Amino acid sequence: MAERQNIPGSEYEEFEDLQEYFEAPRTRKPKPKRTSDDLLPGVVVRARGHHFDVQIEGTENGRHGASGDVRVCEVRGRLLQERGRDTLVAVGDRVWVKPDGARRGLIERVDERHSVLSRQHPGVSVPAEDVILANPDQALLVFSVTQPEPHLRMLDRFLVIAEANELPAIICANKIDLTGEDHAASIFGRYAEIGYRVIYASAETGAGIAELKAQLTDTITVLAGPSGVGKSSLLNAIHPALNIQVGDLREVLDKGRHTTRAARLFRLPFGTRTYVADTPGIRELGLYEIDPQNLGFYFREFAPYIHECRFPNCTHDHEPGCAVRAAVDEGKIDGERYESYVRLLHGEE
Ligand SMILES: Nc1nc2c(ncn2[C@@H]2O[C@H](COP(=O)(O)OP(=O)(O)OP(=O)(O)O)[C@@H](O)[C@H]2O)c(=O)[nH]1
Ligand SMILES: [Mg+2]
Numbered sequence: 001m002a003e004r005q006n007i008p009g010s011e012y013e014e015f016e017d018l019q020e021y022f023e024a025p026r027t028r029k030p031k032p033k034r035t036s037d038d039l040l041p042g043v044v045v046r047a048r049g050h051h052f053d054v055q056i057e058g059t060e061n062g063r064h065g066a067s068g069d070v071r072v073c074e075v076r077g078r079l080l081q082e083r084g085r086d087t088l089v090a091v092g093d094r095v096w097v098k099p100d101g102a103r104r105g106l107i108e109r110v111d112e113r114h115s116v117l118s119r120q121h122p123g124v125s126v127p128a129e130d131v132i133l134a135n136p137d138q139a140l141l142v143f144s145v146t147q148p149e150p151h152l153r154m155l156d157r158f159l160v161i162a163e164a165n166e167l168p169a170i171i172c173a174n175k176i177d178l179t180g181e182d183h184a185a186s187i188f189g190r191y192a193e194i195g196y197r198v199i200y201a202s203a204e205t206g207a208g209i210a211e212l213k214a215q216l217t218d219t220i221t222v223l224a225g226p227s228g229v230g231k232s233s234l235l236n237a238i239h240p241a242l243n244i245q246v247g248d249l250r251e252v253l254d255k256g257r258h259t260t261r262a263a264r265l266f267r268l269p270f271g272t273r274t275y276v277a278d279t280p281g282i283r284e285l286g287l288y289e290i291d292p293q294n295l296g297f298y299f300r301e302f303a304p305y306i307h308e309c310r311f312p313n314c315t316h317d318h319e320p321g322c323a324v325r326a327a328v329d330e331g332k333i334d335g336e337r338y339e340s341y342v343r344l345l346h347g348e349e
């Protein structure tokens with residue numbers, strides 16, 4: 001019998017590829033790569049306070065028992081001192097673990113991140129990075145067309161963060177069952193016009209789910225957005241076996257209660273390398289290390305006008321001869337997007 005690992009939160013991995021595990025011949029015992037100092041490579045799949053669940057590389061298919069080798073790890077003290085306030089270890093990080101018994105370990109090293117979705121750490125006044133997901137290939141920014149109403153200023157901030165980090169962004173307008181797709185397009189169509197992919201979806205009816213699934217296949221995607229928009233519901237619609245807990249809408253709308261508490265990375269059994277991260281709803285999305293001088297470059301529809309301004313250092317705010325503002329006046333740039341730009345320029349939420 002497979003040894004069942006009772007690591008909290010690994011309920012999904014427990015039934016993943018059971019079939020393959022039972023059919024696997026004995027000779028297919030894991031041979032994890034080892035370095036000379038006997039560290040195991042892995043990826044952080046869940047963070048809970050000072051503990052991290054690390055999936056050891058090459059064990060995703062249940063070869064260490066049905067759940068694979070998922071170890072609850074702490075971070076080596078010396079590492080903690082080295083990196084100060086910024087997120088030291090985040091979900092999605094590739095790490096090296098020193099095993100401690102069968103189920104625990106110590107994170108000894110964190111590989112350099114090749115990409116990141118991050119924000120200014122909420123609740124601290126000094127600049128500090130809060131990593132939402134390490135090493136994503138793309139971000140799926142989920143907003144609902146209603147319940148809750150779309151928070152487009154937050155979407156614009158997400159898009160700035162994605163552009164600044166060179167992270168491809170896709171927009172998902174969820175809950176179209178409640179308004180119809182025409183209404184949804186009247187809100188989100190402006191993003192399609194400036195070149196973002198917008199997927200209209202309903203976790204309820206299944207609309208757009210096949211399109212989403214195709215977009216996620218063979219990439220590492222982080223789902224992000226406000227609370228209650230249906231991030232977890234969409235993932236369940238894409239892959240029902242995930243069975244992620246979803247919220248009670250009244251609790252979300254009336255009490256602002258979040259359902260998903262911590263980011264979690266899941267491997268999905270289609271494609272060869274399909275990972276999705278579910279993240280908690282976001283209330284505050286401050287920009288981290290984004291120079292206001294460059295802000296105009298992160299509004300992609302400004303690009304044709306930026307070099308036409310009278311002053312080369314134009315901030316497109318108050319200067320005479322500003323080609324961006326002229327484009328707004330002529331209706332070539334969406335006024336709401338420009339308003340988002342001005343607010344960010346002045347450091348407002
Ligand atoms: N009508 C309708 N309701 C939906 C849809 N998708 C999700 N919901 C409902 O919206 C509520 C919130 O869904 P969740 O999936 O928990 O939202 P979430 O974005 O994961 O929220 P957090 O985990 O708090 O960030 C639940 O009551 C869902 O049933 C949809 O497409 N249509
Ligand atoms: Mg959720």
Ligand SMILES: [Zn+2]
Pocket residue numbers: 309314315316317319321322323324325
């Ligand atoms: Zn200008």
